[in-house]
Every structure is written in C-alpha cells, then in structure tokens.
Amino acid sequence: xxxxxxxGRGGQGVVTGAEMLSIAAFLEGKHAQAFPSFGSERxxxxxxxxxxxxTKEIRLREPIMAPDAIIIQDPTLLHQVDVFQGLKADGYVLxxxxxxxxxxxxxxxxxxxxxxxQVCVPATEIALKHLGRPLPNAVLLGAFAGLxxxxxxxxxxxxxxDKFTGKVAEGNIAAATAACEQVRAQLxxxxxxxxxxxxQHQEAR
Amino acid sequence: MALKQIEGSHGVAEAVALCRPEVICAYPISPQTHxxxxxxxxxxxxxxxxxxxxxxxxxxxxxxxxGASAAGxxxxxATASQGLLFMVEAVYNASGLGLPIVMTVANRxxxxxxxxxNDHSDTMSQRDCGWLQLFAETNQEALDLHIQxxxxxxxxxxxxxxxxxxxxxxHAYERxxxxxxxxxxxxLPPFEPRQVLDPVAPLSIGAMVGPEAYTEVRYLAHLKQxxxxxxxxxxxxxxxxxxxxxxxxxxxxxxxxxxxTAVVALGSVLGTIKDTVDQLRDAGHAIGVLGITSFRPxxxxxxxxxxxxxxxxxVVEKCFAVGVGGIxxxxxxxxxxxxxxxxxxxxxxxxxxxITMGSLARAFERAMADQLExxxxxxxxxxxxERVLERERLVRRSGPAAEAILREVGTVAAKIA
Numbered sequence: 058x059x060x061x062x063x064x065g066r067g068g069q070g071v072v073t074g075a076e077m078l079s080i081a082a083f084l085e086g087k088h089a090q091a092f093p094s095f096g097s098e099r100x101x102x103x104x105x106x107x108x109x110x111x112t113k114e115i116r117l118r119e120p121i122m123a124p125d126a127i128i129i130q131d132p133t134l135l136h137q138v139d140v141f142q143g144l145k146a147d148g149y150v151l152x153x154x155x156x157x158x159x160x161x162x163x164x165x166x167x168x169x170x171x172x173x174x175q176v177c178v179p180a181t182e183i184a185l186k187h188l189g190r191p192l193p194n195a196v197l198l199g200a201f202a203g204l205x206x207x208x209x210x211x212x213x214x215x216x217x218x219d220k221f222t223g224k225v226a227e228g229n230i231a232a233a234t235a236a237c238e239q240v241r242a243q244l245x246x247x248x249x250x251x252x253x254x255x256x257q258h259q260e261a262r
Numbered sequence: 263m264a265l266k267q268i269e270g271s272h273g274v275a276e277a278v279a280l281c282r283p284e285v286i287c288a289y290p291i292s293p294q295t296h297x298x299x300x301x302x303x304x305x306x307x308x309x310x311x312x313x314x315x316x317x318x319x320x321x322x323x324x325x326x327x328x329g330a331s332a333a334g335x336x337x338x339x340a341t342a343s344q345g346l347l348f349m350v351e352a353v354y355n356a357s358g359l360g361l362p363i364v365m366t367v368a369n370r371x372x373x374x375x376x377x378x379x380n381d382h383s384d385t386m387s388q389r390d391c392g393w394l395q396l397f398a399e400t401n402q403e404a405l406d407l408h409i410q411x412x413x414x415x416x417x418x419x420x421x422x423x424x425x426x427x428x429x430x431x432x433h434a435y436e437r438x439x440x441x442x443x444x445x446x447x448x449x450l451p452p453f454e455p456r457q458v459l460d461p462v463a464p465l466s467i468g469a470m471v472g473p474e475a476y477t478e479v480r481y482l483a484h485l486k487q488x489x490x491x492x493x494x495x496x497x498x499x500x501x502x503x504x505x506x507x508x509x510x511x512x513x514x515x516x517x518x519x520x521x522x523t524a525v526v527a528l529g530s531v532l533g534t535i536k537d538t539v540d541q542l543r544d545a546g547h548a549i550g551v552l553g554i555t556s557f558r559p560x561x562x563x564x565x566x567x568x569x570x571x572x573x574x575x576x577v578v579e580k581c582f583a584v585g586v587g588g589i590x591x592x593x594x595x596x597x598x599x600x601x602x603x604x605x606x607x608x609x610x611x612x613x614x615x616x617i618t619m620g621s622l623a624r625a626f627e628r629a630m631a632d633q634l635e636x637x638x639x640x641x642x643x644x645x646x647x648e649r650v651l652e653r654e655r656l657v658r659r660s661g662p663a664a665e666a667i668l669r670e671v672g673t674v675a676a677k678i679a
Contacts, residue, residue, distance in 0.1 A: 076269070079435045083267035091435040116400075116533030118430055119618045 058111040059207050060121045064140045065130030065194070068100040073220060074130070074194030075106035080219050081198065081212035082110040090115045103138050110207060124148060126205055130180070130193050132161055141166050148174065149205050151240075153193045155179035172247055176204055176240050183236050188228035195221075199233025203240030210237045264440050270401035270431045273438040274366060275300030277405040279310045280446040281364075281412045283338040284453075285330035287315040289323045291345040292378050293428035294368035298340050320345040324352035324363075331361035332467055334458040336412065339363065342428055343370035346384045350391070357392030357483070359467055360457065362415035364408065365393075368428040369529070369580075371613040375664040379614020380428040381580040382528065385557075386589050388423070392483055394490055395558040396510065397528040398426040401436045406509030407555075409441070410497050412450055417493055418486055419456040425557075427530040429614070441505055449504045487559040494556050512561040514553040515568050517543060521550030523630050524569050526594060527578040528554050531610070531617055535578060538622045547630060554590070565597040574604050576629045578622070578640075580611040587637045610640035646670050 061078060065071035072093040079091035087110050094105035107121045122142070126149035129140055135152075144150070150170060152158075154177045158167040167175060178200045180193035195217050202210040210233070217229045266273075274297050278286075286305070288298040304310035313335075317323045323339050331337040341349065346367055356363050367385050371377040385395055396411060398404035404426040411422040426432060457467060471479055491512065498510035508514075516536055518524060525535050532553045542549050552568050554561075569575060575598065577591040586592070588607030595605050606629050611617045621641050628634045650667055654660040 076435045080267045083265075083437055088437055089267065089435070092430070093433055115436075117537050117619070118530050118534045120616050122618070 058109055058115070059126070060124045061108045061110070061126045061128065061201075061207075062121045062124040063106045063108070063128045063130065063194075063197075064134050064138060065104055066100075066134070067102045067104050069104075069130045070192050070194035071104040071130055072106045074128070074198060075108045077195060077213070077216040077220055078108045078198055078201070078208065079110075080216035081202075081208045082108075084212045084215050085208060087112060088115050094120065103134055126151070126201070126207070128197050128201060129153060130197060132156070135161060135163060144170075147171065149201075150175045151197060151201055151204055152177045153180040153197060155182060173244055174204070176200070176243055178236050178240055178243075180232075180236060183232045183239075184229075187232035187235060188225070192229075195229035196232045196236045200236040200240045202233075203237035204244070210234065213237075264442070266438050266440055267435055268438055269296060270404060270426065270434050270436065270438075271296030271368075272300050273401050273405045273440065274408060274426070274432075275304070276440050277408040278338050278364075278366075279304050280441060280443055281338075281409060281450055282336065282447075282452075283310075283312050283364075284335035285313050285315065285327070285337045286339070287317050287323050287326040287330070287337075288339045288341065289317055289320045289345060291320070291342050292368075293370055293380070293432045294340045294342040294345070294366060296432065297366055297368070301338075320349040321352060324349040324356060324365075327363045327365075328352060328356050328359065328361055331356070331363050331455075332359070332457070332459045334453065334455045334460070336416075336453040337361075337363045338365070340366035340368065342368040343372050343378075343384045346388060347372060350388065353388060353391050353393065355468075356421045360419045360483075360486075361421060362412075362419050362453075362455075363421040364411045364415055364424065365421065366404075366408070366424050366426065368432045369425055370428040377613040380430050381612050381614065382425070383581040385423060385425045386581045389558055389589065392420070392487070393558065394418075394420060394422040394487065394494075394556070396422065396424050396494075396556055397554065398424065398431065399514070399530060399532045399553055399555075401426075401431050401434060402438055402507075403509045403555075404431055405438060405440070406501065406505070406507070409446055409450060410501055410510045412453075413497050413500075414490065414493055416453055416455075417497075418490055420483075420486055420490070425529065430530045439507070445504055449501065490559050491556075491561055491564075494559075510555055512554075512556045512564045513568055514555060516551040516553065518550035518552065518568060518572070520548055521571070522548040522573045523576065523626070524550050524552050524572040524574075525576045525578060525626065526552045526554060526565075526569075526590065528557060528590060529580070531578060531580065534617055534619055535622060538619045538626065541619070542623060542626060547627075549626060549630065557590075557593075560593050560597070562593075562597045565594065566601070569598065569603065572603065574606065574629065574632070576606045576608055576626060576634070578608045578610055578617075580609075582607070582609045582637075591637075606634045607637045608634070608640055609637070612639075615641065 075091040079089035082089035091108045129152045132154040180196040198213045305314040371381045372383045415422040579590045591607040
C-alpha cells in the first residue's frame with residue numbers, strides 16, 4: 058500500500074487534490090481511497106486530506122499516520138502543523154515553494170530523506186501562469202507524477218479532466234505538465250537514482 | 263454495470279436514482295448533504311423523473327415523506343444527527359403507519375457539545391422507533407443496501423433506515439460498481455402499496471387506537487420486524503444472484519473459524535477491525551469478527567449461532583447509553599443469554615475520534631488476556647478528565663465542562679490524529 062498525505066489550507070483544493078490522486082490511481086487499475094480530515098472546512102484553516110493506493114481492496118479507515126509521501130500545498134504550515142509526522146525514512150516530500158529546503162528552515166527533515174525523493178516546486182506561480190488562479194493542487198499532482206512514479210502524468214491529466222472541464226481543465230493540465238517537467242529536470246540535475254517500483258509497495262500489514 | 267471512482271454520497275445518489283423514487287424531500291445537513299444535492303441535480307437536469315420537494319426543516323421532510331408514501335409514491339429522504347432528532351415525532355409516525363419510506367442517515371454525533379463528526383449516536387437514539395436499520399460497511403455496500411432497502415420496505419410495508427458512517431464513508435472516494443438501470447428494474451418492481459390514499463377509493467390512515475386495540479397494533483409491528491429476519495437474507499440472496507456480489511443480509515462473519523475471541527461491530531469500522539484481526543491472526547491469536555448489518559430487527563438467533571464457539575465477545579461501538587453502557591453490547595448479551603460468554607464493551611470513535619489499528623490491537627490483546635474491563639473507552643485521556651473533576655471539586659462555579667476540557671486540550675491544529 059502507498060499512502061499519501063496532503064497538507065494545505067481551506068480554499069486551496071486540498072480535498073480535491075486527494076480525490077484527483079485517487080482517480081488517477083483508479084484509472085491505472087488500482088484500488089484507491091481518498092478522504093478528508095473532516096474538519097469544519099474554513100478558508101485559510103489547516104486542512105489535511107489522505108489518499109491510499111493499493112493493488113487490492115483497501116479496508117483500513119484510520120488517518121494516514123505513516124505516509125509514504127507528503128505533499129505540502131502551503132509552506133506557511135511547516136512551522137505550524139507537524140506536517141512530517143510519521144513520514145517513512147524512504148518517503149517522498151513535495152513542497153509548494155520557490156525556496157529550497159534550507160531556505161524554508163527544514164534541513165533537519167531534508168537530511169533524513171533521500172535527495173532524489175524531496176523536491177520544492179513553485180506550484181502557485183505555475184498555476185498563476187497557466188490557470189490565472191493561485192490553485193496549486195492539480196499542479197502538485199503533476200509534480201508528484203514527476204517525483205514518485207506511483208502515478209503517471211497521463212493519469213493525472215485524465216483525473217483533472219474528470220474533475221474539471223473547459224478552460225479550467227486545460228489550464229490545470231498545462232500547469233501540471235509544466236510542474237512534472239520541472240521536477241524531472243530538478244531531479245536529473247540532482248542524482249537520478251530511481252528505486253524499482255515494487256519497493257514502494259512494501260508495507261507491513 | 264460501471265466501475266467509477268466517486269464519492270460515497272454520489273454513489274448513494276446514483277443508487278437511489280436507479281430505484282426510481284417518485285418523491286424526494288430533504289433538508290440539508292452535514293454529512294448527508296451531498297446525497298440529496300446529487301439527486302437534486304439529477305432531477306433538475308431531467309435525468310431523474312421525480313418530484314424534488316424543498317422543505318423548511320427535517321420535521322417537514324419526514325412529514326412530506328409520510329404524505330407522499332401514503333399517496334402511493336416511492337419516497338426517499340436523508341438526514342443526520344440533529345436533523346434526525348428534529349424529525350423524531352414524524353419518524354415514529356412513519357413506522358407506526360407502516361409506510362415504506364427509505365431514509366439514509368449519514369451517521370453523526372449529536373449535541374451538546376455540538377460536533378459534526380461521525381459516530382452512531384443519532385441512529386442509536388432511534389433504535390426502538392420501529393424502522394428497520396441496516397448498517398453499511400463500505401460505500402459499495404451503502405449503494406447496494408439502498409437498492410435492497412426499497413424492496414424490503416415495500417415488501418413489509420415498513421420504513422427502512424440505511425445507516426452509513428458520515429464523512430468516513432459519505433466523503434470518501436472509492437471504487438464503486440454502479441449497476442445498470444435494467445438490472446435494478448428487474449430486481450425492484452414498481453411500488454405496489456398495501457395502503458394508499460386515493461380519491462377514487464377514499465379511506466383514512468392514522469386512526470386513534472385506544473386500549474382495546476393498541477397492544478395488538480404494536481405487537482403486529484414487532485411481529486413484522488421479526489419476520490424481516492427471514493426477508494432480509496432472502497433479498498440479499500436475490501441481490502447476489504442478480505448483481506453477483508454479497509451485500510446486506512443479517513450478519514457477516516469473518517475469520518470466526520476456530521476463534522476463541524470475537525469482535526462485534528457495525529459499519530465502516532469493520533474494515534479497520536478486519537485488518538487488525540488479520541495482524542493478530544498472523545501473530546497466532548484465535549480471533550475473528552462478526553459484522554452486524556441488520557441492527558433492527560436484531561438477529562438474536564443468527565448472532566447466537568455465529569458466536570457459539572467463542573469464549574468471549576468484544577463489542578466495538580461508536581456510541582453508548584449514558585449511565586448504563588454499550589447499546590450493541592446490551593443486544594449481544596440478549597443474544598447470548600444463558601451461555602455465560604462474557605461481553606466486553608469498547609466504546610470508540612466518539613464524535614469522529616480516529617479509531618486506529620494500534621489502539622484496537624492493544625485493547626483486543628488485553629481482552630484476550632481477560633484484562634479488559636466490562637466497559638472501556640478507547641484512547642480515553644483519564645488524566646484530563648481527572649483534572650477537570652478536581653477543578654469542579656475545588657471551585658463551585660467551575661463553568662461549562664466542555665469549554666474546560668477544550669482549554670485543557672489546547673490547540674489541535676498541530677495534530678494529525
């Protein structure tokens with residue numbers, strides 16, 4: 058089972074992001090379960106959403122406490138919420154920021170993780186460029202496809218089309234594609250060590 | 263049939279639409295709202311030929327449902343929590359009059375303190391109202407139970423509540439197999455009411471009944487519910503024959519073969535319990551699970567038979583009777599009357615508190631070592647309660663309890679679970 062936790066703020070499409078991720082996994086023939094943290098959602102309040110992906114039926118309903126990947130839609134949460142809680146040692150971290158991990162003041166997280174499994178991408182800026190609105194959720198899913206390989210970019214594109222139509226869909230797709238390419242370029246510049254995919258499914262149950 | 267990755271609420275809306283309801287009336291309340299919103303959109307778009315009636319309250323919603331059903335229309339509504347409490351008088355009338363309304367309850371806690379999250383306090387408060395209560399374990403089962411519910415309700419001329427965990431199911435995106443219209447039509451024939459208000463053949467429904475006949479009318483209601491114990495499995499079998507999957511029925515045993523300890527529960531927590539039990543089985547513990555699908559009528563004999571070989575029973579329940587203990591546990595004790603099998607109550611998930619495999623496993627291990635008390639609150643912060651009680655001892659005007667506990671807990675934004 059591969060478990061993703063998305064942190065953001067009310068209004069940034071955190072829940073929709075987890076739902077689209079589950080749709081992308083579904084389109085690849087996998088089982089997926091997306092659910093929000095069930096807060097009373099208010100604009101600007103910290104929001105958490107979860108997505109589990111597996112090759113068999115998912116019965117577990119607890120919140121994701123030991124994620125394989127964490128997506129942070131709003132870097133201002135870094136020092137407010139324990140966003141890295143339970144992250145596995147070989148986990149992935151994707152942060153919406155134009156800054157580096159060092160500039161964000163989270164070197165202590167960075168050193169624990171594999172260099173090719175952590176990346177910052179300016180998703181809000183990319184969204185503004187392609188979509189005209191500061192909505193980073195679909196953009197980050199594109200970046201996630203570039204980072205983790207758990208889902209492919211074409212699946213993310215199809216999931217965006219499932220949720221949105223017209224100009225909103227096309228803008229999000231352009232932004233997600235750009236983010237995916239940017240992450241791939243950043244990783245290639247870093248060190249292209251990729252683990253076999255089977256590794257990601259190892260999970261004690 | 264079509265596989266879709268959709269929200270539980272939308273899956274239920276599609277299932278209800280496939281049942282061709284003629285009247286839908288509801289008042290929005292979280293976490294049920296997405297279901298009737300979905301149906302409202304279908305009616306507005308012309309995809310569903312039904313009368314969608316906006317009402318001013320839940321009391322009105324159930325009252326309209328009563329009128330529509332008495333006029334011979336297949337009728338659907340949905341609610342949760344305070345909404346269910348607000349319609350209670352009409353809820354009793356619907357069952358007392360024998361009207362086959364189907365209602366989804368997206369299970370949620372009730373106030374005070376106000377809480378929008380999931381537990382089973384709302385439907386448990388209505389366990390004796392005369393409606394059938396079927397609990398869904400997954401979104402697929404929620405979808406399937408609605409199709410079965412109309413058939414069961416109309417066969418018995420009794421209303422059916424389909425209970426699904428609010429947020430945990432209603433707001434979860436999962437893979438759902440949505441049946442095609444033709445098969446649903448074959449499974450569920452058009453509504454043939456046992457009683458109908460018709461200007462051509464006038465009659466009255468809802469007579470005042472005095473001491474001379476009230477007992478007989480009430481006994482008949484009991485008898486019909488007990489007869490549902492035969493009908494519910496029959497409808498589940500028909501459903502399986504038509505759609506090829508297990509859904510509904512009275513109970514669902516899991517790994518009970520050779521089990522010395524059984525965990526009994528209702529609803530979506532069964533998934534987490536099954537994963538926990540798999541882990542404990544791998545560690546060599548003889549433990550199994552019994553899911554209860556039909557809480558009303560309660561399948562006393564089926565439960566007793568399913569648990570005949572276990573030494574002890576742990577009931578996990580998402581609400582309790584204040585001042586007494588577990589509600590499902592009381593029903594279990596009735597089913598196990600005279601067997602001497604001890605029943606332990608584990609109250610968990612109140613007001614949306616996460617039920618984790620870790621906490622369940624620790625409690626089950628204690629139960630298997632006969633160390634679990636008769637009633638235990640999972641993950642209860644006893645020290646916190648003690649501090650509040652101490653303050654109440656010291657200060658006469660100690661203030662409202664909920665606010666005092668919130669102050670003790672402090673900020674929760676930093677916590678994941």
